[in-house]
Amino acid sequence: MTATESLACDLLVIGSGAGGLATAVTAARLGLEVMVVEKDFHVGGTSAWSGGWMWIPNNSLARAEGSADDGDACRTYLRHELGQAYDEALIEAFLTHGPRMIDFFQRETSLRFINGASIPDFHGRSPGAALGNRAVGAAPFDGRQLGKDIHLLKPPLDLISPFGMGIATGEFWHFVNFLRKPHSFVHVARRVLRHRFDLLRHGRGMHLVNGNALVARLLKSAFDFGVEVLTSSPAQTLLIEDGSVRGALIGIAGRNVEVWASRGVVLATGGFPHDASRIAGLFPHAPTGKEHWSAAPRTNTGDGLRLGESAGGRVRTDLSAAGGWAPVSLVPLPDRTFSHFPHLGMDRAKPGAIMVRPSGERFCNEADSYHDVTRALFDTTLPDESAQAWFVCDHRFVRRWGVGRVRPAPFPLRPWLRNGYLKKGRTVRELALACGIDAASLERTIRRFGEHARRGCDPDFRRGETPFNRAYGDPEHEPNPCLAPLDAGPFYAVRIVPGSLSTFAGLATDSNARVLDRQGRPIPGLYAVGNDMASIAGGNYPSGGFTLGPAMTFGFVAAHHACEVPFDGSGRQPNRSFPDLGAAVDGGTVTT
Numbered sequence: 001m002t003a004t005e006s007l008a009c010d011l012l013v014i015g016s017g018a019g020g021l022a023t024a025v026t027a028a029r030l031g032l033e034v035m036v037v038e039k040d041f042h043v044g045g046t047s048a049w050s051g052g053w054m055w056i057p058n059n060s061l062a063r064a065e066g067s068a069d070d071g072d073a074c075r076t077y078l079r080h081e082l083g084q085a086y087d088e089a090l091i092e093a094f095l096t097h098g099p100r101m102i103d104f105f106q107r108e109t110s111l112r113f114i115n116g117a118s119i120p121d122f123h124g125r126s127p128g129a130a131l132g133n134r135a136v137g138a139a140p141f142d143g144r145q146l147g148k149d150i151h152l153l154k155p156p157l158d159l160i161s162p163f164g165m166g167i168a169t170g171e172f173w174h175f176v177n178f179l180r181k182p183h184s185f186v187h188v189a190r191r192v193l194r195h196r197f198d199l200l201r202h203g204r205g206m207h208l209v210n211g212n213a214l215v216a217r218l219l220k221s222a223f224d225f226g227v228e229v230l231t232s233s234p235a236q237t238l239l240i241e242d243g244s245v246r247g248a249l250i251g252i253a254g255r256n257v258e259v260w261a262s263r264g265v266v267l268a269t270g271g272f273p274h275d276a277s278r279i280a281g282l283f284p285h286a287p288t289g290k291e292h293w294s295a296a297p298r299t300n301t302g303d304g305l306r307l308g309e310s311a312g313g314r315v316r317t318d319l320s321a322a323g324g325w326a327p328v329s330l331v332p333l334p335d336r337t338f339s340h341f342p343h344l345g346m347d348r349a350k351p352g353a354i355m356v357r358p359s360g361e362r363f364c365n366e367a368d369s370y371h372d373v374t375r376a377l378f379d380t381t382l383p384d385e386s387a388q389a390w391f392v393c394d395h396r397f398v399r400r401w402g403v404g405r406v407r408p409a410p411f412p413l414r415p416w417l418r419n420g421y422l423k424k425g426r427t428v429r430e431l432a433l434a435c436g437i438d439a440a441s442l443e444r445t446i447r448r449f450g451e452h453a454r455r456g457c458d459p460d461f462r463r464g465e466t467p468f469n470r471a472y473g474d475p476e477h478e479p480n481p482c483l484a485p486l487d488a489g490p491f492y493a494v495r496i497v498p499g500s501l502s503t504f505a506g507l508a509t510d511s512n513a514r515v516l517d518r519q520g521r522p523i524p525g526l527y528a529v530g531n532d533m534a535s536i537a538g539g540n541y542p543s544g545g546f547t548l549g550p551a552m553t554f555g556f557v558a559a560h561h562a563c564e565v566p567f568d569g570s571g572r573q574p575n576r577s578f579p580d581l582g583a584a585v586d587g588g589t590v591t592t
């Protein structure tokens with residue numbers, strides 16, 4: 001390929017996940033000519049597979065319900081959670097602009113949000129933790145509004161979306177109760193019929209929820225504001241003149257095209273979940289880069305970090321964790337490869353299951369966050385061992401809740417037993433032998449766990465004691481929604497390995513999302529958002545939504561900075577003719 005062509009725009013965004021699209025939509029709405037280039041055939045990246053929840057304390061949806069944070073509770077929480085990693089400038093920018101971002105998108109674009117009224121922070125015992133009302137999600141979206149462009153949108157993650165049908169957080173209970181409760185049956189029947197109709201008519205589901213709805217709404221807004229979105233168009237190198245980033249070389253339809261961007265370039269390529277060499281350098285449990293199983297799309301290969309470094313940027317390696325860890329199970333595929341099922345919490349927190357290491361001992365509170373459970377696995381793995389565990393449950397559990405990719409009754413177990421994903425034993429001992437777990441120890445563990453679980457307590461790990469634990473338990477199970485003995489054989493197990501939902505180590509930036517060089521100075525013309533920007537929590541994971549919340553917020557901030565306009569939108573660029581932005585969200589100016 002030779003570089004013979006060139007294109008020009010105001011702002012070039014590399015990557016089309018929530019971080020990239022939030023930047024693009026904001027900048028276009030403020031008047032810039034924006035181009036988004038995406039390496040994949042589809043738009044959306046990990047964001048389109050995600051739950052779509054964004055942690056944005058003091059947002060207007062919570063305020064409307066009279067449930068916003070009082071005073072500084074969220075700051076108290078973050079100070080406690082982040083400790084030494086609390087970066088005043090970054091956190092203040094996030095807490096100040098997050099609620100503005102929500103109002104801006106809700107007022108100016110096709111985005112609509114729902115309030116996460118009952119989604120608790122991960123660590124309910126920490127000062128300032130909230131029981132809910134700090135997260136917002138994307139409201140469901142009718143994909144037909146995208147017209148033929150719907151086929152640009154990445155389908156939801158198949159592993160967690162039966163027959164390609166995304167299931168919203170609030171619908172989960174209907175799906176696990178559809179054979180038990182008439183109103184759940186009606187809900188599920190309607191959803192399935194509508195989905196089958198959509199599959200026949202459109203080739204994919206059109207009732208979009210979660211991250212798929214978030215990306216669809218961003219994409220619709222991008223098109224409404226004239227953003228050019230090019231798929232199958234990977235960014236290859238940055239165009240740098242006199243130390244300033246002026247554009248990038250993009251592979252477009254087999255040609256090398258120089259794209260010049262007068263207002264700068266935004267790196268939004270989703271971190272490095274499939275960059276084996278960076279993983280080997282930054283994940284202690286993966287010395288060759290292969291001992292880690294990310295749930296993110298395979299196109300996220302660390303390109304943004306490499307591009308940033310080529311311009312003099314620095315990848316932060318001082319974080320408490322380089323990734324947002326998650327326990328993963330490996331689902332065999334017909335071509336002998338595996339897909340990576342993230343155990344987000346729907347199974348781990350339910351009563352009647354435990355997780356054990358090959359020694360047969362529990363190692364964590366299974367109902368804690370995916371990050372905490374995986375960290376506990378690392379902490380208890382000896383230096384000469386590989387990090388792995390087993391998710392162990394009884395027959396009643398697997399039929400009621402399913403385990404990982406194994407769905408509950410009436411879906412059959414046999415295919416999963418046949419392909420080796422699910423192990424089975426008529427007794428605990430038989431199961432232990434099938435898995436290579438210490439049998440005597442597993443029997444002891446299950447006996448001890450059961451004795452306490454009957455009374456609703458877990459003296460070893462205090463499972464079911466925090467609001468976050470209980471939110472994912474079984475509300476109909478007493479005395480503790482997360483605890484029941486494993487006593488209804490046969491017994492089953494699925495092997496768990498360390499994985500992640502996102503990466504945290506990213507480019508050092510300032511509070512305007514500008515990439516910083518080794519001396520801490522902003523590199524002119526270069527921004528990083530989403531997982532290309534180093535975690536503002538310093539590698540800590542205080543709550544669900546703590547990657548998409550900052551991704552959307554700093555996309556909004558970067559766009560304002562590139563436009564050089566205040567946050568009320570006044571003074572936007574004159575070259576586009578959209579209706580006036582509404583009333584000022586709230587003062588605030590861009591600092592340069």
Ligand SMILES: Cc1cc2nc3c(=O)[nH]c(=O)nc-3n(C[C@H](O)[C@H](O)[C@H](O)COP(=O)(O)OP(=O)(O)OC[C@H]3O[C@@H](n4cnc5c(N)ncnc54)[C@H](O)[C@@H]3O)c2cc1C
Nearest residue numbers: 015017019039045046047051053235270502530531545548
């Ligand atoms: C199952 C699941 C559920 C999750 N749920 C949540 C949740 O509810 N809340 C939350 O906060 N987080 C959640 N996460 C994590 C969250 O989805 C990610 O952290 C977030 O989506 C990352 O957004 P991003 O914009 O940085 O990258 P992405 O959304 O991954 O987008 C990056 C895009 O860049 C493209 N790209 C890569 N290289 C190039 C290149 N050279 N040129 C052009 N394009 C390129 C990629 O193909 C990709 O499409 C979840 C993750 C998973 C897997």
